[in-house]
Amino acid sequence: MREFLISRRAHVTPEQAGLPDFGGERRVPGLRREEVAMLAGVSVDYYTQLERGKIRGASESVLNAIARALQLNDVEREYLFGLARPAPTTPAAHSRRRARPSVRASVQRVLDNLAVPAVVVNAQQDLIAANLMGRALFTPHFEADKPNLARFIFLDPRARDFYVDWPLARSMTAAMLRLEAGRDPLNKDLTALTGELSTLSPQFRTDWAEQDVHEHRTGQKVYRHPEVGEIDVTFDVFELPGEPGLSICTFSVEESSPSADRFAVLSSWAATQEFGSRQRATVDQGEQPADSAPPTREST
Numbered sequence: 001m002r003e004f005l006i007s008r009r010a011h012v013t014p015e016q017a018g019l020p021d022f023g024g025e026r027r028v029p030g031l032r033r034e035e036v037a038m039l040a041g042v043s044v045d046y047y048t049q050l051e052r053g054k055i056r057g058a059s060e061s062v063l064n065a066i067a068r069a070l071q072l073n074d075v076e077r078e079y080l081f082g083l084a085r086p087a088p089t090t091p092a093a094h095s096r097r098r099a100r101p102s103v104r105a106s107v108q109r110v111l112d113n114l115a116v117p118a119v120v121v122n123a124q125q126d127l128i129a130a131n132l133m134g135r136a137l138f139t140p141h142f143e144a145d146k147p148n149l150a151r152f153i154f155l156d157p158r159a160r161d162f163y164v165d166w167p168l169a170r171s172m173t174a175a176m177l178r179l180e181a182g183r184d185p186l187n188k189d190l191t192a193l194t195g196e197l198s199t200l201s202p203q204f205r206t207d208w209a210e211q212d213v214h215e216h217r218t219g220q221k222v223y224r225h226p227e228v229g230e231i232d233v234t235f236d237v238f239e240l241p242g243e244p245g246l247s248i249c250t251f252s253v254e255e256s257s258p259s260a261d262r263f264a265v266l267s268s269w270a271a272t273q274e275f276g277s278r279q280r281a282t283v284d285q286g287e288q289p290a291d292s293a294p295p296t297r298e299s300t
Contacts, residue, residue, distance in 0.1 A: 001053045001083045007211035008070040009036050016071065031070075039069035055084045075179060079213040082182040103129045107240065117233075117251040120240065123180040124190040125149040125173065128246060133263075136270035137251060140226060150177060150193065154201040164222040164230065174207035175214035182213065184245075216249075227269050228262040 010030040014021045019035060026032070031039075037047035042062060050058060050066070063084055067077045102108075103120055108129060111118050117133035127138065127147040135142055140162055141152045150173050153159045153166075163169040181190055197204040218236045225231055233251040240246040253259040 001055050002051055004079070004083065004211050005051045005066075005070070008072060008076065009033075012071050017069070036066070036069050040065040042066075058084055075213050075215045079179055079182045103240075103243065103246070107243070111248070114250065119249050120246055121149065121249060122247075123184060123187060123245050124177065124193045125151075132270050133267060134251075136266050136273065137223070137225065137231075139273075148193070149173065150197065154197050154204045158226075161224055162226070164224055169221075170203055171207045171210065171212065172214050172216070174204060174210070175212040176216055178208065178211070179213040179215055221251075225262070225266065228265045230259075231262050231266070232257070232259045 009032075010028065012030050014031065014035065017031060017035065017039060019031075019039075033048055033051065034044045037044045040047065040062070042065065047066075050062075060081075063081055064077075067080055070076075072080060103111075107120070111120070111129060111131040111134070114131055114133075117137040118131050119127055119134040119138065120129040122128055125148055127141060127149065130138070130142070138147075138149075140156070140158050141147045141149060144152070144156075153163065153169050153173050159169070160166045177190065177194055180187070181194065184190065194204075194208070198208065216235070216237050218234070221233050221235055223231050223233065231253065233253055236250050236252075238248045238250070240248055253263050
């Protein structure tokens, strides 16, 4: 809480908050504590206590006032309220949200009948399932025993080439993981992942320290696929009914665009790969066969 509030007030200048700037050097970037307290209508002592982490019991009206003072967006506001809520005392509800080795057969059939690439991910960005085009689009990621988007972005050197805007991919991924950590502090898999990335990746440590939170819903990405080149895609994220914590991500391209031509090439290439039938069999069985590792390419 302390680090989050400090980072958010550092992003708001007195001018943005509508406060007079009397000049002179400021010891801290952005707003001072007393300025946030004034904007929120609380005492400086009370806000200082909140910033020190003593936020249990803070009323909804106080949290809303602080969110307005710090000009938080909807996702940041949700994260603030999540930090203020006590963690559940039992992990039973959370155990249902852990990663599963597969999705329901009916969900896989939906994926297989989509005309666009689609993957299923969980809170810690594990790639749980995919259709043929989804696996083809993210083929470097699926070469890992346990494919994970965040682990690939921060730990695999190929990520710098695959993600055309790699710094943005890094920062957005760290921000998504932080949001999920606030939503579910008892998620041991997510805690283990962030610990692993913090240990192994200086870039993750830098991005994680920014305290940003982000929720992927829709937007644009550019991938540099090793087989077909750059593809400019629009992604959309849909929560998976009946599977808390899982989402379907789809990727589409504009018609008659260069990316549409590359999608056609990707589809033809995917049809020649063995991973399509092997992946569907693995998902339907709900287990990982001993010989299920995807074939490696000499080019990688």
